[in-house]
Amino acid sequence: MRIALDAMGGDRAPREIVRGALAALREVRGLEVVLIGDEARIAAELAAADAPARRVQIVHSDQVIGMDEPPVASLRRKPRCSIMRMARLAAEGQVDAAVSAGNTGACVAAMHKAMRRLEGVIRSGLAVTLPTRRGECIVCDVGANMAARPEHLYQYAVMADLLARHVHGFQKPRIALLSVGHEPTKGNVLVKDAYRLIEPATTLNFVGNLEGHDIFLGEADVFICGGFVGNVVLKVTEATGQGALRLMQTQLQQAVPALFAEIAPHWERAAAKHDYATYGGAPLLGINGVFVKCHGASGALAISNGIKVAARFAENHVNDLITECLGSARMPTAGGRLERSS
């Protein structure tokens, strides 16, 4: 298993990215990592650690796309950037998967530029993992596609179901549409039409429409939504969970500093659950390759987790399974029959 890692992507690159790679190498047998970016800086980080030279390769890249740069324009201006290098290595089959904590838009655009979508897939979707009170759930799409159509949501449901089964280990993942009420008549036109496509799909354990609060309550294992809503949900979730805990912490530290100091170690452990930067990243479903996007604030743990997700995705041939389900380009119609899509 050989994975390309964008060593320059993310707020804490390259140090935490390199450390994450080394952590993954220690844990995953047979893993090799290709670190892409400023060779001197990467080499310095490797030298500082105890890197297994045989299993690490550096591919130099002298351009970096910043976290806030406009994705498409930057890719045009910086064709030799680490993200594009990574995408090309994946497209050429020189690696089994690619991982980056860099500029999300640039990553998605680069992957699409370097490789096609899988046969039968209309639009790709980013599938992130969010914490619930019971464990974790998957939300797809969280921002790859700003013009979601019902047939895209149907395909996200099929792809995220396979992701949940074959990467996250769910036996029979409960798939829900994110809406504003439980009834199929609730929601906007997109969700109502998507419901009619997803509901007849007998391979899916579709539990119907769920609402915003059901994500945290863990009422489904997979939540399907358009990329605009999903992106807003992702960012709201992140800020609100961590923010509520931080406000509480500040208030307790002011009110009862000595007591809080005693509680602090337990606090840290429990708060980590709401630190999205530790989660294993979001696979871009539907492209003809494996790419996992890690959180921009990723530290070594998150990067190592992202590498493992990418490795499982590649190892378990999730893309072959997606092609089996969607490659014949079958789209259910609202009546439940299967038809060849145009």
Next chain:
Amino acid sequence: MRIALDAMGGDRAPREIVRGALAALREVRGLEVVLIGDEARIAAELAAADAPARRVQIVHSDQVIGMDEPPVASLRRKPRCSIMRMARLAAEGQVDAAVSAGNTGACVAAMHKAMRRLEGVIRSGLAVTLPTRRGECIVCDVGANMAARPEHLYQYAVMADLLARHVHGFQKPRIALLSVGHEPTKGNVLVKDAYRLIEPATTLNFVGNLEGHDIFLGEADVFICGGFVGNVVLKVTEATGQGALRLMQTQLQQAVPALFAEIAPHWERAAAKHDYATYGGAPLLGINGVFVKCHGASGALAISNGIKVAARFAENHVNDLITECLGSARMPTAGGRLERSS
């Protein structure tokens, strides 16, 4: 000031609703409340408390719409329900404002059935208050309108600006569009087109596009979005903030029960900030009357706060101000000129 209160609406009706009314009566001089619902039950609650008989009236209603009933069908089946009675009283001018913690869809439908929209207003919008790390902000629309158009968002911005100024006391409210990035080119078609309508409006302190996490960070005082996204955001925010605190509480209680018991009183106080059931409710902007929707889980405090919001809204003639701004039916075009809308 005379306010109609749906005594049967909400998970804790009628007791907490009646108690909320009494709390408001104690605090607001010149306030009168019309309690609508089961006369015997309301009278029993009033008798149990020390109600100022002169300022409380009961209007009997023998039908109640449950929290989860389909709104429009229920209104048709139960024409004498408390929500419809309340809406009619407001439409007939027998009260200055109406307040309910009941079925949101039924409330919105009943208000629309009983009264027209304000002159020039194309669609109404629900404007909720959410906590931020700095205080509070307004989010509009959170679910009145599932088919948002750019011109609706423009009008929400104008109306929510007036709400923020004249009810919530903001001097020069910062208005933002909820999107997935700061650049005007980011987002879906709805947001991009709305940006072009809102940006040239010189009366608004428009700060541009903001993202999901900026709500909790308090980066604007007013966030404008379509009703589908807004409703999901509202429910995600609510579940995630309270949920994170509850998980932490459980873990601390298990790990260090004695220490947590000492902290508990401070915990309760700080956690109340994330209890959305205590917030003062969401005015329905754009209708020819005043209606405030309180949280379904509202207790007496939330109801009393909702009554106060409704009273300030009526007292400060916010609807006249909305008509002044939108009544001439001026819609800015993308180029910034003002035009009569069709």
